[in-house]
Structures are given as structure tokens and as C-alpha cells.
Amino acid sequence: MKKRDFILLGFICLFIGLIICLTRINNQKERYAYVYHYDDLIMKIDLNVDKKYSILDGEVVLLVSKGKIGVLESDCKDHLCEDMGMTNTSGHPIICVPNGLSIIVSGESRDVIVG
Amino acid sequence: MKKALLVFLIFILGSCQKKEAPKATIFAFNTSISITLYDGTKDDLYEVKEIFYRYNRLADYQNERLEVNVWYLNNWAYEREVEVNEEFWDLLLAAKDYYEITEGYFNPCIGQVSFQWKNILSNYQGENMTFEEEKLALKQNAILFENLVLDDYRVRYLKEDLKLDLGAVAKGYALGKVVKYLALNGVEKYMINAGTSSIAVGQETYNIHILDPLDQSKTFMTFKVNNNCVSTSADYQNYVLYNNEKFHHILNSKTLTVPHFYHSLTVIGEDAGMADALSTALFSMEYDEAIDILEKTGYEAVFYMYDGTIKMTDGVVVK
Numbered sequence: 362m363k364k365r366d367f368i369l370l371g372f373i374c375l376f377i378g379l380i381i382c383l384t385r386i387n388n389q390k391e392r393y394a395y396v397y398h399y400d401d402l403i404m405k406i407d408l409n410v411d412k413k414y415s416i417l418d419g420e421v422v423l424l425v426s427k428g429k430i431g432v433l434e435s436d437c438k439d440h441l442c443e444d445m446g447m448t449n450t451s452g453h454p455i456i457c458v459p460n461g462l463s464i465i466v467s468g469e470s471r472d473v474i475v476g
Numbered sequence: 477m478k479k480a481l482l483v484f485l486i487f488i489l490g491s492c493q494k495k496e497a498p499k500a501t502i503f504a505f506n507t508s509i510s511i512t513l514y515d516g517t518k519d520d521l522y523e524v525k526e527i528f529y530r531y532n533r534l535a536d537y538q539n540e541r542l543e544v545n546v547w548y549l550n551n552w553a554y555e556r557e558v559e560v561n562e563e564f565w566d567l568l569l570a571a572k573d574y575y576e577i578t579e580g581y582f583n584p585c586i587g588q589v590s591f592q593w594k595n596i597l598s599n600y601q602g603e604n605m606t607f608e609e610e611k612l613a614l615k616q617n618a619i620l621f622e623n624l625v626l627d628d629y630r631v632r633y634l635k636e637d638l639k640l641d642l643g644a645v646a647k648g649y650a651l652g653k654v655v656k657y658l659a660l661n662g663v664e665k666y667m668i669n670a671g672t673s674s675i676a677v678g679q680e681t682y683n684i685h686i687l688d689p690l691d692q693s694k695t696f697m698t699f700k701v702n703n704n705c706v707s708t709s710a711d712y713q714n715y716v717l718y719n720n721e722k723f724h725h726i727l728n729s730k731t732l733t734v735p736h737f738y739h740s741l742t743v744i745g746e747d748a749g750m751a752d753a754l755s756t757a758l759f760s761m762e763y764d765e766a767i768d769i770l771e772k773t774g775y776e777a778v779f780y781m782y783d784g785t786i787k788m789t790d791g792v793v794v795k
């Protein structure tokens with residue numbers, strides 16, 4: 362191998378490293394919550410935009426704040442979904458059984474909440 | 477040399493493109509089930525969903541379905557012997573095993589009382605709950621397991637008011653079947669979260685955080701699992717307060733009263749069906765009795781005691 366081949370190889374490694382870093386940063390930035398009504402995906406919500414969403418004809422209000430999502434208001438009887446707090450991880454889905462609603466955050470997580 | 481480097485570059489960049497894991501969220505067993513198969517195929521995902529749907533239909537006690545299910549047995553098995561398919565038969569035999577292993581604390585024949593109890597909790601308007609408990613206690617004859625006759629794929633009820641309720645184990649049992657399917661088909665890395673109360677993870681280490689039953693905005697402990705199943709029962713879902721006493725959804729199938737030994741109980745073990753049955757049954761047992769059952773079965777558990785202390789078996793790997 363000539364000297365310029367080593368230089369080229371160095372550039373390639375640097376380039377690959379850069380691509381991997383950029384991909385990871387991008388993946389961390391892009392975070393969505395998928396909202397299901399029973400088996401149907403009804404909404405994909407960008408967690409980078411703080412906003413309130415009224416869904417199911419106003420029966421449920423979702424809140425996105427600081428990269429997290431939660432149920433702000435629900436017309437269900439037990440309001441357990443409101444008590445489940447805010448989530449930003451796929452290991453902590455928010456479920457409202459009476460409304461058949463589940464909110465799953467994108468991405469892979471090795472941290473899972475049970476209860 | 478340049479060509480070799482170019483090929484190498486293309487190969488590396490190609491490798492950087494991460495393959496999307498097949499995943500789905502479905503609604504079954506009255507909850508949301510999230511399925512992610514990190515090294516599975518779309519066909520595997522389809523099969524996994526089908527397993528959950530099939531057992532959801534079999535355990536349905538409210539609706540008549542195309543196949544014989546719990547609703548069908550509860551409506552017809554007293555009048556005549558009913559033949560069931562192999563999957564339903566195996567589920568019934570598993571329920572019988574769970575009944576025997578838990579010494580009757582898990583009782584699939586509790587439907588007459590548990591359906592009524594669910595109804596009371598969901599329509600509660602401030603009635604006297606102590607009175608309701610006394611009323612429930614009168615139903616004990618209807619729930620005797622001996623009134624359920626299982627004979628070579630045929631089922632017969634000996635009492636008219638016997639009603640099956642597989643709600644406490646059907647979801648876990650189906651999850652166990654899914655785990656077996658994945659093992660048989662070489663899928664090793666997966667995460668299945670059935671309503672946050674039943675979970676199965678493949679051959680990767682996961683941190684499991686248990687929700688604090690007294691404040692669900694936080695968790696009270698974390699443990700590690702790998703290639704295992706987790707099932708939790710707790711008293712903060714579906715309950716009413718009467719005279720400062722919590723009347724939750726889990727009934728002691730022997731006394732037909734609401735147990736107050738634990739706020740939350742998490743069971744860890746290889747079979748999701750057994751873990752589900754144990755988390756329900758142990759909820760009605762005193763601590764020492766629960767430990768005896770766990771030692772017999774080889775399952776681990778974390779107890780959030782009613783006095784607020786935390787106890788666990790030696791095999792729980794705390795993070």
C-alpha cells in the first residue's frame with residue numbers, strides 16, 4: 362500500500378464515523394408517538410413540537426411537552442391513563458383501556474415499565 | 477486497491493443501514509399489546525398476532541364467536557357436553573394445572589362471582605361494599621372446581637351457575653404460546669409488552685422498572701431480565717374506596733373477599749402463563765405461603781407489601 366492509499370483509508374474511516382454520528386444524532390432528534398385506537402394507527406405525533414391534540418371526537422386530550430407525551434384529559438371512568446404520566450420511551454406505553462387507546466413512542470428501549 | 481477500498485466503503489455504508497424490526501400494536505384481552513421482533517420476519521409477526529387473536533377469542537366470556545369459547549361453555553356446558561378444539565383443551569388443562577399448583581388460589585371457575593364483582597366495581601355508586609362482600613360469600617358453592625368435568629376434549633358443567641373466567645391467565649398463556657412459537661422459529665431477540673402487566677423478552681438484557689402502586693408517576697425498583705417473562709398484579713387499577721378501604725379487582729377465590737396483603741406483586745419466570753396465574757394467586761396469600769409456592773415452582777417475585785415495605789426472592793437481579 363502506498364502512502365496515499367493510507368491517507369485515502371483514513372479519510373474513508375473519518376467519513377464513515379461522521380455518517381454514523383450524524384445518523385445517531387438524527388435518530389435521537391426524530392422521535393414520534395404512534396397513537397392507536399384498538400388495532401388502527403390513527404395518528405403519528407412529532408414529540409419535538411409542544412402541542413395539545415384532541416382525539417376521538419374530543420374524548421381524549423393528549424399533551425406533548427418537552428419531548429414527552431401523556432394523556433391530559435380523558436372521558437374514561439378510571440382516569441388511569443392520566444395517572445400514567447408522560448412518556449418518551451417505547452418501554453413505557455400509555456394505555457387507556459376504556460377508550461381502546463394506546464400511545465407507543467418510537468425507538469428501541471431496554472428499559473421497560475411494568476405495573 | 478482503489479476498487480477494493482470502494483467496495484469496502486459501499487459494504488460499510490450498506491451495513492450502516494439498520495434493518496427495521498417487524499413490530500405491531502394490537503388490542504386484545506382488553507388491553508394493548510406491543511410486539512417487536514428484532515430478528516424475526518413479517519411472517520413471524522403475523523403468526524404472533526394470530527396467536528393473541530385466537531386465544532382472545534377463546535377466552536372471551538362476553539361474546540359468542542365462530543368457535544367454541546368461554547362464552548359458549550358458560551351458556552351450554554351445563555345442558556350438554558361440549559366438545560372443544562385442541563388449543564382450547566390445552567388452555568383448560570393449563571388452567572387446571574395452575575389451580576392445582578396454587579392450591580386453589582387461582583380458580584378458573586370463579587366466573588359467577590368475578591363477573592358480578594367486575595360489574596359492581598365498574599358501576600359503583602357509593603353502595604355499602606361490606607354488604608356486597610357478604611353477598612359474594614354466598615356464592616361459594618358455584619365456584620367449586622369439582623363442578624367442572626374435563627374428559628378427553630369434552631367439557632361439562634355439573635352446576636348451572638358455574639361460570640368459567642380465564643381472564644386472569646389467558647393473556648399470559650397466549651404470551652407463553654408466542655414465546656414457544658418464537659423459540660421454535662429461531663427468533664431470539666424480541667420484546668412483547670402485553671398491557672404493561674405481562675411482558676416477555678428474548679435473549680437480551682432488559683431493565684424492568686416496577687410502577688409504584690401508591691404513586692404511578694414513578695417506579696420503586698428496577699431489576700434485570702434476559703430471556704424471561706414478567707407478570708404483575710396490583711391494587712391500583714379498577715378499584716373503589718369505601719370507608720377508606722380499597723376494594724380492588726382481585727378476589728381471593730377461597731374466601732371471595734378482597735385481599736389486602738400487597739399493593740403490587742411481580743412474578744418472574746420462564747412461562748408467561750404460569751407467571752400470570754401466580755401473580756393473581758399469590759396476591760391472596762400471606763407472604764410465607766406465597767414464598768412456599770414460589771420455592772415449589774422456581775419462580776421469583778417482588779412484593780410491595782401493604783405496609784409499604786419491599787420484599788423479594790433471592791433470584792431477583794436488582795439493578
